[in-house]
Amino acid sequence: MEDVRRTTGLGKRLDEGETVIGVLDDTYDPTVVELLGELGVDFVWLDFEHGGPSPWDAERMGELLRAGELAGVELLVRLPASDPALVRKALDAGVRNVFLSRVRTADEVRRAVRATRFRYDGEDGHRGLANPRASRWGLAGDYVDREDETVLVGVTVENQQAVDELDDILDVPDLGFVFVGPLDLSVSLGHPGDVDHPDVQEAVETVRATAVDRGVPVGGLGFGMDDVNEKAANGYQILNLGSTTGVLRTVVRGWLDEYDPGRAESDG
16 A cells, blocks of 8 residues: 555645755744744654653643744654554644654564544544644544644654664554654764764665665764755755754854954954
């Protein structure tokens, strides 16, 4: 059975071959999410694996989602585990684009993706049917069909086992994208923090090339704009430009480096 074609949002753009760019907001602040949307990024990445509030906190999730909706920007929400119950909880809160961490096997991915669908691969899905925020509290008459056609599910490939099982993972129906995680790959491969080590680079290229060849959108981190542009030219369709705190760190350090107290005193 063919994968469902997404009809709106990031999924539709990826299905149509577009490249989307975004920023990781590691302040988890609705104002920052809204500002990033107004600046024109395609998505704001919220990473609940390494920080932020509990991913089970639907109220906090709703605040961030409303900020994104107000500014017309998609949220790419990374969950700390592929637990189907957690996946369903996030979707019921209104998450459209869910991003699973630390997956290892195709079976694990299949269970998580099936949890996002009412109908899955010609069979029943494992999505729960209720009247949460995602259904506009029961007011959305096309809720079931809309959810199956719009929700995007991706996974991070960030350990050796996932690289070894990549072909099987890419075979999972309705898998929307894979995201290469070079930092955790460096740990898994025995070279913590050395993303330029040949073993790490070989694994990264294996994921990129295999996903592109199989027609599955691939995402990655940008290490400067030269790297972002090179990756876009090499088939990456999801690119993260940096983080909120990273931008602040760079800009404020630049200001401090350029500050000349001697000149200020002489001008006075």
